[in-house]
Amino acid sequence: MKHRAADLIHLFNTTFLASHNTVLVGGAEEPIYLPADGEYRHHRIIFTRDYFASALHEVAHWCIAGAERRQRVDYGYWYEPDGRGADQQAEFERVEARPQAIEKAFSLACSAPFRVSLDNLDGAVIDSRGFEERVRKEHESLSATGFPPRAERFIAALRTFYQALDASNRGRSLKTDHDDDSDKDGGAVRLPPQ
Structure with missing residues (x-):
């Protein structure tokens, strides 16, 4: 299944523009959230280039x-760029477990690959297993107790779209048997061998 950022933009904007005056926008060198202002009437979640995972991550935040x-640039959060020391990285992981x-x-809802992001290639050497476990436990907890309402709404939109897309793609893979024996079974449509 092909995962396109353009589909996420359409899904997000269809789901949240009217209710939250917020749009999803790609094409940036660095992601950022910008509230509506005198120049722009919509709040903007801006993700990196056309990266599908970046879009999902920024929507999670x-x-x-x-x-x-949501009235502040980047929600008013601190961000220490790549190159963080061990203490800064520990704080990053503490606040990033929930959004990840x-x-x-989101990734599971649209059958897209997911992997945690430590976002610190030039910083302290980090064993990612602890953070992966923290994200896994947080995901399990949210799955059991419920995701935030906007996340639930987007998960539902993703599932609906990608299940329909998957069904459509499966439908295209069906082939009609047109050989000489097709009259024997009424020209049945058969699934290709798996």
């Missing part, structure tokens, strides 16, 4: 941010 935070758990749920 938006789903957690409360109404007051939601991103994982």
Whole structure:
């Protein structure tokens, strides 16, 4: 199944523009959230280039941010760029477990690959297993107790779209038997061998 950022943009904007005055936009060198202002009438979740995973990740952050935070650039959060030391990385992992758990749920809803992001290639040497486990546990907890309402809404939109897309793709893989024996079974449509 092909995962296109353009589909995410369409799904997000269809789901949230009217209710939250927020749009998803790709094409940036670095992701950022920008609230509506005098120049732009919509809040904008801007993700990196056309990266599918970046779009899911940035939407996950938006789903957690409360109404007051959504009035601030990047929700008013700190961000220490790549090159963090061990203490800064530990803080990054503490605050990133929840959004990455939601991103994982989004990925599962659309059958896309997911992997945690430590986002610190030039920083302290890190064993990712601890963070992966933290994200896994957070995902399990949210799955059991419920995701934030906007995340639930986007998960439902993703599932609906990608299940329909998957069914459509499976339908295209059906082939009609047109050989001389087709009259024997009424020209039945057969699934290709798996």
